[in-house]
Amino acid sequence: MPVERRPPRPSMSARASASLRRSVLLRRLSVIARDMHGRNVPNHWSNMFGVVTVACVIVVTISGLFLMFFYTPSGTLVHYHGSYVPLADATVSKAFESTLHISFDVPGGLLLRQVHHWSALLLPAAIIMQLLATFFTGAFRRPRRGSWLLLFLIFIVALVGGWSGYALPDDMLSGTGLRIVEGIVLGIPVVGTWLSAFVFGGEFPGQIIEHLYPIHIVIVPAALIVLIALRAAVGYAHKPPQFAGPGRTEQNVVGLPMLPNAAVRAGGLMLIVTGLLFLVSSLVTISPVWLYGPSSPSDASAGSQPDWYTGFLDGALRLVPPGWEFVWLDRTWTIAVVIPLVVVGVFFTVIALYPFIEAWITGDTREHHILDRPRNTPTRTGIGVAGMTFYAATWGAGSTDLVATHFNLGVEGVIGFFQFLVIAGPVIAFFVTRRVCIGLEKKDRDLLLHGYETGRIVRMPGGEYVEVHKQLDEYERWRLIDVAEYEPLKLRPDERGVVRPTQRLRAVLSRFFFEDRLGPIDRQELERPDTEDDQLHNTQPDRRPAGVGGTR
Numbered sequence: 001m002p003v004e005r006r007p008p009r010p011s012m013s014a015r016a017s018a019s020l021r022r023s024v025l026l027r028r029l030s031v032i033a034r035d036m037h038g039r040n041v042p043n044h045w046s047n048m049f050g051v052v053t054v055a056c057v058i059v060v061t062i063s064g065l066f067l068m069f070f071y072t073p074s075g076t077l078v079h080y081h082g083s084y085v086p087l088a089d090a091t092v093s094k095a096f097e098s099t100l101h102i103s104f105d106v107p108g109g110l111l112l113r114q115v116h117h118w119s120a121l122l123l124p125a126a127i128i129m130q131l132l133a134t135f136f137t138g139a140f141r142r143p144r145r146g147s148w149l150l151l152f153l154i155f156i157v158a159l160v161g162g163w164s165g166y167a168l169p170d171d172m173l174s175g176t177g178l179r180i181v182e183g184i185v186l187g188i189p190v191v192g193t194w195l196s197a198f199v200f201g202g203e204f205p206g207q208i209i210e211h212l213y214p215i216h217i218v219i220v221p222a223a224l225i226v227l228i229a230l231r232a233a234v235g236y237a238h239k240p241p242q243f244a245g246p247g248r249t250e251q252n253v254v255g256l257p258m259l260p261n262a263a264v265r266a267g268g269l270m271l272i273v274t275g276l277l278f279l280v281s282s283l284v285t286i287s288p289v290w291l292y293g294p295s296s297p298s299d300a301s302a303g304s305q306p307d308w309y310t311g312f313l314d315g316a317l318r319l320v321p322p323g324w325e326f327v328w329l330d331r332t333w334t335i336a337v338v339i340p341l342v343v344v345g346v347f348f349t350v351i352a353l354y355p356f357i358e359a360w361i362t363g364d365t366r367e368h369h370i371l372d373r374p375r376n377t378p379t380r381t382g383i384g385v386a387g388m389t390f391y392a393a394t395w396g397a398g399s400t401d402l403v404a405t406h407f408n409l410g411v412e413g414v415i416g417f418f419q420f421l422v423i424a425g426p427v428i429a430f431f432v433t434r435r436v437c438i439g440l441e442k443k444d445r446d447l448l449l450h451g452y453e454t455g456r457i458v459r460m461p462g463g464e465y466v467e468v469h470k471q472l473d474e475y476e477r478w479r480l481i482d483v484a485e486y487e488p489l490k491l492r493p494d495e496r497g498v499v500r501p502t503q504r505l506r507a508v509l510s511r512f513f514f515e516d517r518l519g520p521i522d523r524q525e526l527e528r529p530d531t532e533d534d535q536l537h538n539t540q541p542d543r544r545p546a547g548v549g550g551t552r
Contacts, residue, residue, distance in 0.1 A: 033259065041262040042242040042255040046133040049126050051266045053154075055273040056123040057224055060161075063116040064217065070106055072098040073213035075170065075205060084290050092294040095170040095209050099289055114281035120162050121286075122277070124309040127155045131351075135384050138372040139241050140355040142365065147238075150231040152352045157227065159309055161220035164212040166307055169287065175295025176304045178208060184317070187337030204297055243371050244481065246474055250369045305399060315397030316340035319419050347390065361509045363489050373479075375444070378437035379513045385433040386426035393422040438516055444480045447472060488514045 041047070074094040080087050082097065083104040092100075102109035130151060134140050140148035167174045182204050185196045201207035239253050248254045256262045292301060306314055317340050324335040350357070358380065359365065374381040396403075397418040404411040451469035459465050472480070489510040493499045 036259040036263075037257060039239075039258040040253040040255040041258050042240055042253065043262075044243065046137070047240075048269055049130040049133060051269045052126040052273050053123065053130065054228065055270040056119045056126060056277075057228065058270070059119040059274055059277055060116055060123065061221055061224075063112045063119070064221070066112050067102060067109075067116060068217055070098060070102045070109065071095070071168070073168070073209050075207060075209045087290065087293070090294065093170045093209070095168060096289065096294045099169040099171070103290065111278070111281055114284075114286055115277050116165075117286050118281050118284075119277050120165060121307060121309070122273075124155065124158050124162065127151065127158055131155065132384070132388075135354070136372075136374040136381060137241075137243075138368065138377065138380070141368040142359070143238050143367050144234075144241070145355040145359075147231055147234045148355050149352060150227055150234065154224065154227045154231070156348075157220055157223045161216060161224070162307055163310055164216040164220065166310075167212055168209065168216060169289045170209055170295045171287075171289035172292040172295055172299065172301045173287075173289075173304050175205070175297070176300045177306055178205065178295075179297075179300060180314070180317075184337055184341075187334040188341075189331065189333050189338065205295070239369060241369050241371050243373075244479055248370065250367075253369075305402070308395075311398035312391055312394040313340075313344065313398075315394040315400075315418070316344055318400055318415060319394070319397050319422055321419075344394075347387070351387070358513075361489075361506060361513050362486060363510070364486070375437040375440040378434040378441070378517060379515070381437050382430040382434040386430040389425040389429040390422060393418055393425050397422070434516070441517075448477060448480055486514055486517070 072094040076094050077091050078094055078097055080090045080092045080097055080100065082100050084100055087100070099113075102113055104110070134148060134151065167178050182196055182200060185199060186192045188195060196204075199208070199211065201211060240255075242248055242253055242255065245254065256265070305311070317337070320336040320339055322336070324339070326333055326335075372380075374384075397415070400411060400414045400418060403409065404414045451471040454468050454470050456468040457465055458468060471477075489507050491499060491503060491507040494503075
């Protein structure tokens with residue numbers, strides 16, 4: 001008699017796989033994966049800075065998680081009895097003691113300490129290069145203004161993370177930096193004393209280690225991950241911008257498929273960056289805190305320098321002339337501290353809001369997916385170089401004492417040079433850069449209209465000698481052609497017939513922004529054969545040897 005058997009019950013893994021296939025999240029991920037296979041990414045070298053940034057964040061996060069298990073965030077004083085004999089029985093903080101323990105007693109601890117520090121140094125550099133590439137190519141314009149703000153916030157968070165980690169070893173170098181920070185905070189009028197007590201938790205050094213530690217291990221990593229994820233989501237929502245080229249328009253993207261080609265390349269570059277970080281960390285010593293010694297509130301190390309990304313803040317303080325303070329309302333108002341803070345604050349505010357400022361000046365509300373060549377926007381490029389000059393001047397001023405001692409110069413003369421450079425340098429850099437860009441534009445126009453010199457000399461039937469010019473290939477013509485048309489805003493009264501001051505200011509800035517800029521080449525003029533090579537197709541050159549004249 002046949003027996004009806006029930007089908008075997010699926011295994012747990014099979015049931016889990018079936019439930020995952022039915023889940024909304026997996027269906028959503030599969031849709032995204034299919035979409036990424038169909039998306040193209042421009043293959044340009046400037047895209048590598050984003051990959052380097054992500055690689056640094058991954059390395060600094062993983063190495064930081066390892067160090068977190070062995071580090072003690074406490075300023076409590078103890079006697080050192082570790083492996084480093086020169087500091088035996090010295091009075092140090094628990095933070096400094098645990099740092100030495102990681103360096104000398106934990107297997108691989110010194111390597112991870114150094115790779116953590118090197119990746120934290122490389123991270124701001126990669127972000128700055130992203131900001132510069134985005135600025136000079138106009139990639140911050142609509143619809144990517146939000147992406148620019150996110151990238152700027154990532155840079156600020158990276159600075160905060162680097163500075164907070166710089167102070168955690170509690171060595172003599174970081175203690176000197178914290179003493180400078182305390183002086184800056186105390187110099188802020190009205191609220192300086194209260195703010196110092198809040199930040200340091202009392203008299204210096206107070207509980208600054210305990211206050212900075214949660215910022216460094218919780219707030220900064222979480223903010224970096226959230227901001228990078230938001231920027232990735234914004235970039236995914238808008239197609240990536242690309243440079244002009246054959247077949248590239250505002251409506252398409254020419255490049256590599258995001259999956260798997262672009263993803264594999266990005267993964268390979270991340271592995272290369274990670275490997276180089278570990279190689280440098282294993283060969284080059286950085287932050288040898290055992291040589292600096294423990295932090296002491298009454299001592300400071302000579303020639304101390306902050307990490308490179310905060311050097312401009314130190315330099316801005318050094319450039320203020322002495323004696324800039326006065327007494328008013330029974331309070332001392334230290335202008336020497338307020339002015340650098342205000343100037344640096346205005347500088348960063350302009351950087352963050354520049355996409356909106358340029359859009360307001362130019363009146364451009366269009367979406368842009370084709371990037372600009374820096375030479376085709378002379379004013380914007382000049383502004384960018386001026387900002388770089390200002391940053392470089394303040395950054396260099398942070399090492400005035402070292403420059404003076406290494407080159408046997410007077411400190412006052414070195415400071416005077418940087419004071420001149422920080423004021424006149426950006427102005428000179430702006431006008432020189434703009435003239436150079438206009439000259440390069442004229443050169444490109446000449447190449448488009450007349451071609452490039454071939455070095456071939458021919459004799460025409462009329463007896464004249466000409467050098468044959470040959471037209472550029474299609475790719476070069478596409479790359480050099482500037483089709484963007486911009487005109488300065490015209491001053492028009494509103495509905496009541498009134499011209500407001502803001503409108504006058506906007507019109508003046510618009511004229512200044514587009515001043516001396518070359519307009520795009522007329523299409524008919526561009527397609528007209530104008531090279532000697534084109535003319536020789538219609539004119540037979542004289543085949544007689546050079547120097548043979550006369551008539552036939």
